[in-house]
Amino acid sequence: MQNINQQVNNQLSNLKLSGIRDALLQQYEQPNLYVEQSFEERLSLLLEHEITQRDQRKIDRLTRQAKFRVGGTLAQLNYGAARQLDKTQIRSLAQGEWLRLHQNILITGATGCGKTYLACALGQNHCQQGSSVYYFRLKELLEKMFLAQADGSYRKLINKLSSANLLILDDWGIRAINSSTTQ
Known part of the structure; x- marks a missing residue:
């Protein structure tokens, strides 16, 4: 995590907030995309990314747990x-x-x-x-x-x-x- 200071990175890891950590890193890497957003808007984006990532992990876990014979959709x-x-x-x-x-x-x-x-x-x-x-x-x-x-x-x-x-x-x-x- 090149631009996230170590303390924040550790706190996010301890709280198991990898989605927020990833989204925060993206905000650091592309600061021009977020420069005109308020703190609340940026925080909302971080939280939304965390929720999306958790939802996807749940779907992945449920799919693995099911042990489907074929990968049908x-x-x-x-x-x-x-x-x-x-x-x-x-x-x-x-x-x-x-x-x-x-x-x-x-x-x-x-x-x-x-x-x-x-x-x-x-x-x-x-x-x-x-x-x-x-x-x-x-x-x-x-x-x-x-x-x-x-x-x-x-x-x-x-x-x-x-x-x-x-x-x-x-x-x-x-x-x-x-x-x-x-x-």
Whole structure:
């Protein structure tokens, strides 16, 4: 931080205000852009940068936590006639009223038609809105639950899953489930 004095830099670091530190450095590097702004205007810009950076870190954390199988986005959905996707319905799902009402959705279709992509795109969309999401292939989740029962962490896993705003279960019904994984 070449132009921020060490004391201010340390204080911003101790307070975990890296967004303000970065924005302050930018103001030092480009002083002509800010010369006619009042103290309050410059402070507001610093605070806005901090808020934006924190929001982005939250989205990044929620996205990593979800562990999506594919990096789908709703903007990249293919609405070709063969896909039979209704833009209005997708837009409605993206708004998340169903999620706020604690409703479920079931995405069905032939193998390879894009169900996983659509589920991950919806999940990514809800991460961007600040919702916590977990993505699991059903077989992997059942195995994880079985192992959690064995090692005593089952309750912790269930609490983690139930705290999520959205739980995506993929590949439901692809393989037969044996009796040991359902208990």
